[in-house]
Amino acid sequence: MRPLRLFLDGFGSYREATDLDFTDVDFFALVGPTGSGKSTVIDALCFALYGTVPRWGKENVIAHALAPSANACRVALVFEAANARYAAVRLLTRDARGKVHTREARLDRLDRGVSPDGDLNAVLEASVEQIAEGADRVTAAVKDLLGLSYEHFTQCVLLPQGRFAEFLQAKPGERQDLLVQLLAYGVYEQVGQRARQRAQLATASRTILQAQRDELAGATKEAEDEARARVDELGQLMTSVTTQLDGLDAARTGAAQTAAAANENRAAAAQLAQVAIPDGVTDLAARIAAEDMKVATARSARHLTEVAEDEARVVRGSLGDSERYERWRSAYSACADTQQTLTHQNAALERLRAAQAEAHLRLEAAEAAVETASADETTARAAHAAAAIAATLHLGDNCPVCQQQVQALPHHEPATDLEQATAALTAARQQCKKAAAIAHVSAAKVAGAQRDVETTEALLLQHTASLDGAPSRADVEAALAAIMAADHAVTDAAEQARRARAAVSAAETARAALDAAEQQARRTLGATRDALSALTPPPLTGNHLAEDWNTLLTWAQRQNAACAAAQPSLDQAAANARAKVGSILDIVHTLLAEHGLEDIPDADVAPVALAGHQAHADAALNKIRTDRERASALDKQLAACADEIAVATTLGDLLRATQFERWLCGEALDSLVTEASTTLMELSGGQYELDRTSRNEFAVIDYNDAGTRRPVHTLSGGETFQASLALALALSRQVVGLSAGMRALDSMFLDEGFGTLDENTLDTVAHTLERLAADKDRMVGVVTHVPALAERVPVQFVVSRDATTSRVRKMPT
Incomplete structure (x- = not known):
């Protein structure tokens, strides 16, 4: 570092x-x-x-x-x-x-x-x-x-x-x-550990190899010779069984043919016995004619109702569209309603105007009362002030008002009560304010009523304008009544026509059902004859259903009797053929049992089963040979493991020592x-x-x-x-x-x-x-x-x- x-x-x-x-x-x-x-x-x-x-x-x-x-x-x-x-x-x-x-x-x-x-x-x-x-x-x-x-x-x-x-x-x-x-x-301790691990792995490998070798204990030369003999034995058995089975195919073919002939004759008799004329075939033509008459009558009635429906629609079409008349009717009703509303609004306006005039008169009177009370209050205030000044004057002093020397003291009567005059003025002003408010509200109501009248008059003019060029109200009502009557007539005629068409449909359905019955009867006849085609049934005319059924039934009865007479001889021939097949199968089963192959119950699969046994025998022989080779290789591996265990154990023990x-x-x-x-x-x-x-x-x-x-x-x-x-x-x-x-x-x-x-x-x-x-x-x-x-x-x-x-x-x- x-x-x-x-x-x-x-x-x-x-x-x-x-x-x-x-x-x-x-x-x-x-x-x-x-x-x-x-x-x-x-x-x-x-x-x-x-x-x-x-x-x-x-x-x-x-x-x-x-x-x-x-x-x-x-x-x-x-x-x-x-x-x-x-x-x-x-x-x-x-x-x-x-x-x-x-x-x-x-x-x-x-x-x-x-x-x-x-x-x-x-x-x-x-x-x-x-x-x-x-x-x-x-x-x-x-x-x-x-x-x-x-x-x-x-x-x-x-x-x-x-x-x-x-x-x-x-x-x-x-x-x-x-x-x-x-x-x-x-690293030496690691080497020792690896050596000991190698010894453990080698020991584990030896255990596994020994277990594998123990599993091969039966892989001996004697076992190989016995397996080879079994292979040869099964080969000879395959030859014998194949020879027997070559004649089995011909015998089975004969047995199948005779059994098929007997079964075919028996099936033909059973099929012929089931031929019968279906119910209702005899009177089917009469029922078809009756249903055809019902269909014609229903179709004639349908035509009449459809003509009446067309005429009613023409009359309704000549009267024109009802929507225009409905608009005129609505306009006439709106004019009448609006005129009535206008009349009520004008009456209300007149009442409000009268109330407004009365409120104005009351306001003028209140204003006059205020002026009078104000003058009285002013007079009382001046008198009260003069008396107050006079009470303060002294002879020889200057007057505070005129600044002249007072020569003589003035005399004043007691002043009117100033507080009473002030209270009167206040009350007059309040009354005037109330009267003004009432007059203002009255004027607003009159203005609102006036606007309502003007709005209604404008609406009346609109409704009146929409009736420009319109017929009279009585003509409009008459035209609408005629249109309504024509609509009812069209509805009634359409209903009659619908019912007539339903009647035709029902009649045609009933007729079609008979057609279906006839076609089903012919299909049944054809299917019955086709099922018997192998027996060559007689030809049919195709024109008369009942006659064709009678022809087929008569022929089936004759053929059924002939089949019953031939059946015993056909059954005996089938039994003889089956006995020949059973004899061959017994020989094959005996051969298989002699070689210990009772597990093959069916001779048909005997060749395949024998081939399987042969394959198993060959595989067993090959396995013994392979196991012997593998056992030899395992012996060599076990010897190598023993050597590796000895070397690794010794090295591990040496390096384990602390010395x-x-x-x-x-x-x-x-x-x-x-x-x-x-x-x-x-x-x-x-x-x-x-x-x-x-x-x-x-x-x-x-x-x-x-x-x-x-x-x-x-x-x-x-x-x-x-x-x-x-x-x-x-x-x-x-x-x-x-x-x-x-x-x-x-x-x-x-x-x-x-x-x-x-x-x-x-x-x-x-x-x-x-x-x-x-x-x-x-x-x-x-x-x-x-x-x-x-x-x-x-x-x-x-x-x-x-x-x-x-x-x-x-x-x-």
Whole structure:
């Protein structure tokens, strides 16, 4: 797995979108202050693939992925593996209750024709196949694709901070599981499983073949000889039966002929005995003559009624169309009705006009009363005002009205009551308003009545105009009465004619029935004679029905007597012929019974049945021969199955043993330890060499302590880092060879741990990492605070952090 692009948005401290391009990078370092977000980059790479991060402590704790203030995060990793390009994308969201969910997770295979360092969206959209969708399915697909579980990935590809020593200090069983998966040693277990499956399948096949062979136990040479003898026996029987049946056909033909002659004579006698003259044939001519007279009388009466109907229609036609007279009658009625309406409307108009005049007089009187009351109110108001002013005057003062000095006080009589005058004026005005309303309503009624009169007068003029040139009303009524009488006459005449035609139809039907009876009698005579045509009946005249029937009956009676006389001799000849046929059949049945073929009861089908038995016998013989050949082939197959079972069982048992897998892992560990020891000697300045115990546990040989063997857990932190790094580097370099090319660790990521190294060791580590990165196009990434190491790395990703987000800047050294 080699990363090409890594995109973070809202992941951890990266609250803003960050895009890291690794397309042209083989060896890089993530540098920056503590807490700036360096390890978070490695976390994001791991999260995109497996959906979890080692630093979170537990798998599937995805809540740590989101920045505290973020409600969503997105991580996308574009990488290459097994000569193909893929994209792993995971999107998380935070719900209203603060719980984090995986909203989207997918793994796609991408088009390698799209440049990986171009627009990221274009790279991600260049999907040619969706490998998996959903968080768990994507993790499982990544595991299958890389051949590494999450635990194994964090032990040999991603060495997270504080977990360098996991592979070094792992239990032998756990380390063996990793090597089996990493180095594809599981293929031997698969081979063992396939071998055991082959043994099971071969055993099942042997069981089936043996069952088939058991079914062929009767396929022996003796059975074949017996079947061949049966075939020959049936062939001889076929010859004998055929000889007998050759005479059976002639005998049956004679028996059929004599039986047919006897049956024909018997049938002829029965047919002749049934000849009889039908009822009613004798008086049929007299009935036909009577019906002909009825038909003639009915036709004469029909003619008279049809003439009367035609005359009535002529009279009706001369009177003309009744519709015009009906219009005139309606117009006369409308004029009379309209004139009557107009008379009533004029009378009503006169009454309304009189009421209008009376209302007008009352309105004039009310208006005069208002004027009088208004003058009285004005006078009372002035007197009341003068008295009020006079009461305020003093001698020598100026008058407020004339502005002259008051020489003497005026004397005023008590003023008329002003309130009474005002009330009178108000009452007069109300009466006037009522009178005006009544006058207005009266005038409106008169106007409406006037319009009604004018409308009716216009309608009367229309009706009168429609009678222009019309006869008098009495003439119109007389013409309509005459037309009605003529219509009744036509209806009566048509009814008489209809009845006469019905009478003719009934008479003709009765006559036709007699025709039908006559024709039926002649057809019956012809059918009876035709049925006897084989007996040569006498010819008929065809003119007299009764005479022809008597001629045929007399001849049938004579012929019936002759048939009765010949019947006994014909029956005896038929019985003799049947006895000859029975004798031949008895011989055939005896032959069949002698050969065990009583199941063939009918001699007619004996040849066919014998042919069937012969076919069955031939088939049985052929089956025995085929079964013998098949039994021989099954014996060979059973022998081959036995050999395959033995080989597959032995191979399966050998590969089932855990010692084989342990031996493979031991050989791999020896190779790894050899190379790791060389690296560890360089890193430790010649102090330590890595070794493996007989139980596949790691130990170090301390040459500063007289070559003492020490368990790896007794090493200090820095020493443990050196040993773990040496082992990880060896594993990364040798995985292709140890797995026979089935696995490749194209990337290695180291998170911290370099601060404990001295200057010389650090130089050795840097040199070793450079060689590793240059070997077979492998990517190596380190997270470090050590400037001396960072300066040796060709590409640096400088990580910084402000109050808002972490940022990454790519720069070469």
